[in-house]
Amino acid sequence: MGVSRRRGAVALAVGIGLLMTACAKHAPQDTLKPNGPAARTIDHLYVPVFWIAAVIFVLVQGLLLVFLFKYRDRGERDERPEPVQLHGNTKLEFGWTVVPAVLLALVAAATLPTIFKLAKKPTNPINVTVVGHQFWWEYRYTDPDIGVVTANELHMPVGRDVYITEDGTLRKPDGTLDADVIHSFWVPRLNGKTDMIPGRVNHMKLKADTPGVYLGQCTEFCGLSHANMRLKAIAETPAEFDAWVQTMKKPAATPVDGDPAFAGYQLFTSRGCAGCHTVDGYTEGLVGPNLTHVYSRTSFAGALFDMSPANLSKWLRNPPGEKPGSRMPNLNLTPDEISKLVAYLETLK
Amino acid sequence: MTEPIAYGQTPPLTARRSLLRRPTSTAGLWGWITTVDHKRIGIMYGVSAFVFFLLGGIEALLLRLQLGGPNQHVLSASAYNQVFTMHGTTMIFLVIMPMAAAFANYLVPIMIGARDVAFPRLNAFGFWTFLAGGLFMYSSFLLGGAPNGGWFGYVPQTLKAYSPGHNIDFWVFGLQILGIASLTGAINLIVTIINMRAPGMSFMRMPIFVWMSLVAQFLLLFALPVITVALFLLMFDRQFGGHFFDAQAGADPLLWQHLFWIFGHPEVYILILPAMGIVSEVLPVYARKPLFGYAVKVFSGIAIGFMGWGVWAHHMFATGLGPVAISAFGLSTMFIAVPTGVKIFNWLGTLWGGKLRITTPFLFAVGFVAMFTIGGLSGVTHAVVPADTQQTDTYYIVAHFHYVMFGGSIFGLFAGVYYWAPKVTGKMLSDFLGKIHFWLMLVGFNLTFGPMHILGLQGQPRRIYTYPAGRGWEFWNLVSTIGAFTIAASIVVFIVNVIRTKISDQPNVGADPWDARTLEWTIPSPPPEYNFAEEPLVTARDELWHRKYDEDGDGRAIRRELDYPVVMDEVPDEVHVHMPSPSYWPLVASFTLPAVAYGMIYRAWPVAIAAGVVEITALYSWALEPSTAPPDPDEGTEDHGPELDSGEPAAAELETADAD
């Protein structure tokens, strides 16, 4: 019968789809491919619940199809008498109240301990304070031996917990809040998401099993470029991580007169970049990302663009045009100024 | 100022003085505009909601076009945010809620054997206020931009600092106006159901649709004040420099989320319960069996209504409420699945052993059960809190609630449209086109929203206007977009069906074309203005069925041999029932509200104040106007018999003034 076949096809498509999800090669934000303990814990909780749901799904849809086929009115040929006027059946109804309740109790018994397990503070973590801005992420490594500030790309050593504090109470020296609107920090393959809320402090932990680049993005609607507020978690071996920390601790490159980047270095203050961006030892802007080692990152502008001179030039030409709602204004830079600034930025490794 | 007329007294004709001459005719366009007839109001609710459904649908198609592939440029980021906000707001507040109101308005009185609702003019006011609110909100597209903060309007994003335009103001005031409409409607229907039932129509004999509507109206009654407060606080922050959501001043932005979802979660049940009621009416008729476990159905509906108040924070599992609070809300969310599951199994029980006539309304009702089950199951996975932190704010959620709101509510509402269309119009919609509509919609629906589960699990967030290639999302997004256009095609089939039926000259279907079970099928199609020429006496649940059928020893239905009709196929002559008279005041009171709102948004205080004065005048005139006008002198003065007067004293009317 058409009813059954088509509904079967739909069910099949959904099933195949789920399988395909599991096998998809290029789904870098796939929650079903966890690569850290938190995400795996969640996955281990979700998958059995999914299968329980799948059984109930098959049961209900199967019964529907059987009933539709078996009891359908065959018109003239149908010689069945009128149906029995059945008003209910206490035992059955009791049964299908209690059985789901028991199943749900089992699910609850698995869920509640996991909630507390995931909320537990890790031992000996790397502490990172994350602040969401429209539309980029700021990371402050608060451990005294690290003390690094960077943006969009979170570096982390493999096998060690990163304890993230999403601090919405931080204030700038003038007393205004660092945080603007609500953002939500999410690296699907490492953990679920946690909101960063102005005026509140939230925590989450991240840990990667193997080195790699784990993509994520903001998941709370935060304005025009919510879609463009992306991020990367870069998990490295401890040695690589230490090397990265050392790089980040180096003072910023300072071009000297005669360097090709020197003109850009001067433009950086004269065209207003310095008003918003910090370059350690040079400027102290508090609005945009810290650029001290910007060119050591693989991407910029909320991990929207890969880092390259061409992309930087494109960006500087008209930031809000590239990323709607960007708080970096169009400074109407000339092509010459842009190439000088890019030359300077390239030195900030 | 007009003079009040005591109950039961015929006012002297000369005493009538009014600012507006009272409308007397019920014919023509003005007849519709000034009507207080619950059936006409129901039809107007339905038609308006359908127009908004088309608008919301066009918005959905735009969204799907934009997301059909990576890096598309159909909509700008700004346009996308407006369109997705308006899509959600429209479908919830301007489509499903008023569609449910349409059914409740039209059907509740005729299902309980009443001649009208308790407060007919308040009913008209509710409808016009809804329409005024909807038009007001849509006028924002022409006035500088539609709301763009999402249907959930989270602060601080929606504060002046981050949304400086008037977009959000239209949303705030628009929802406030719609809230007034819903609150008056809720009170009206609650009183109607409690107090206007025909003799013998005890609560446990009420049709299940009436029950589910009653629960939904109670949820509205208690949920609306909470969103009212939330919107007022937001208005004070935006218009008058309040600090309710200003973290800088020490406020907690989560206050908004709590208030919004304390309203918003009961709202979900407000949207689904009427559709559940419709499905519970439709399945028994075509299964030729009573609803399986009526009492359990009723109590599970009530249980859902109550439990719906204890689960709101499951929308906030990622906000950092702490493990204790989220455990509690996770538990409550799991256990609300129990009464919901009971409903699904009882529908299966209704089909079991029946003689199923596979008609269009039946298919839509079965489609509801099938699709809603999927939505319910994915809902359980959200109650698994850690899993929800992966799912929330992704397309998995979008998939989930569309299986509930579309696969559930919309399928249920279409079941109702096909089922009751012959009662409302006297004509039968084409079953053939109806089935094409159903299959296109079912396939399109699953193509659109099925893949969204996968997309969500693959990490595609909601509310993004664009996404890059290489995330693995291209294929399923394309499928989803194709599905959306399939749904659109099914709607075209529906419109063709309606128009064809409208212009066809098929004979009147009579009172009871489906061999149905409830009171509304005992009266002519379409029913006369007074519904019941004689007040029905109810002796059983499924009253009409029991008039037609007896049960043999095995409990099988056998048709009674009767020498008198049990239904009234044609409107009898010579029935004089004095119905409430039409009135202008509800209309004036409704359309003054947007004027107040425009005045406040644009800080044109004289406009706001003038509109406020008109509003108060309208409410006063309304309060002092008797619900039934004196007979028109030109019409002769034959005895109209006892009136069906639904007098609304001054006090009750003035209440509407502060119901906002």
Add this chain to the structure above:
Amino acid sequence: MAATVHDPVEADDDVLHHSATGLSNEKIAMWAFLASDCLLFGALISTYILYRGRSVVGPYPHGVYDIPYTSVSSFVLLMSSLTMVLALSAIQRNDQRRLRIWLLTTALLGTVFIGGQVYEFTSFVRMGLKIHTNLFGSSFFVLTGFHGTHVFIGVLMLMSLFSLSLKGKLPQEKAQTVELVGLYWHFVDVIWILIFTLVYLIPS
């Protein structure tokens, strides 16, 4: 006897004719509305409680509240409930003279309360507390302002009843109208009972 539908005077009333419960539509509607209003004030009062002690700048409650003053106006509103119920009692006995006296007294007491609130607001503003000053200002003014608006609407309704009565258009059969306004009025009073305790008296 009161103005329930079992009142012999009202027995002929239309209301009885189409009632499944024997109760009047309007009274059910009014109680439903008041039940709904519980959540409205619940949300406002909770907002105030949530933000107690969270203002980052002054003035703070203890610096501006004048408890003796507010106690007097609370007492005034409380007594208006008595006069309201006496007005209802009067119309049920068809005592038009007392009805008018008590309606007018109730409206006057309500007006005194609003006047007191206006004075309180202006003195707070003089002390530097405005709606945009801090969280306390926002939540205090909005909560009490909302309540004040309810009282104001109540006074309007009372004055309407009074003028109807003067014109002889408030006969005993319409006692229910007075009862409905009374229900609203008492509700506004009980909300103030809560506000007086939760907002003014409870130490922070």
Add this chain to the structure above:
Amino acid sequence: MTDTATSHEVEPHTHDERAHPSDAQYVAVALVLGAITAVEVGVYYITAIPKHLLTTMLIVMSAVKFSAVVLWFMHLRFDSRLFRRLFVTGLVLAFAVFLIFLSSLHFYSPSRH
């Protein structure tokens, strides 16, 4: 007659209404209310009472006042059970929901002072 409106009672009507109080009783209730108000304001000024006790006392007293007005002046004690159920549903719902809301914020500590 074709148009007798729905005049009857569906369910066995529970005659749970009682006669309303007399004016003297109203005055008595009002006197009690006034007295409690006086006590409320009085205890507010007694600094010796510990804060928690004071809070409890004040809440109990306002609950008593609230109930007195609702039960006597609004006749909820005397009128139909239906009104009682309607109002109590709203009241209890409001209390429950907002208590849960406020207390759920207590489980959250980091930024509270």
